[in-house]
Amino acid sequence: MNGVNLMATVWGELKGAMAAATKDDFERLVLSLGKILWPTLVRVTGRREFDQAGVDLAEFSSDGA
Numbered sequence: 223m224n225g226v227n228l229m230a231t232v233w234g235e236l237k238g239a240m241a242a243a244t245k246d247d248f249e250r251l252v253l254s255l256g257k258i259l260w261p262t263l264v265r266v267t268g269r270r271e272f273d274q275a276g277v278d279l280a281e282f283s284s285d286g287a
Contacts, residue, residue, distance in 0.1 A: 264279070264280060265279060
């Protein structure tokens with residue numbers, strides 16, 4: 223199997239898992255995948271202003287932005 227076919231297979235499996243996931247399972251899956259690009263990505267539980275805006279995940283930079 224070449225690299226392109228492997229990536230297509232992996233992406234297809236991930237899409238299926240995300241489509242079938244419940245809200246909490248989806249959030250955990252996206253958090254795991256998102257950490258590949260944003261290592262400091264976190265769940266924002268307990269942060270009222272984020273929760274009211276519908277934000278479940280956030281990335282905070284070292285300068286607090």
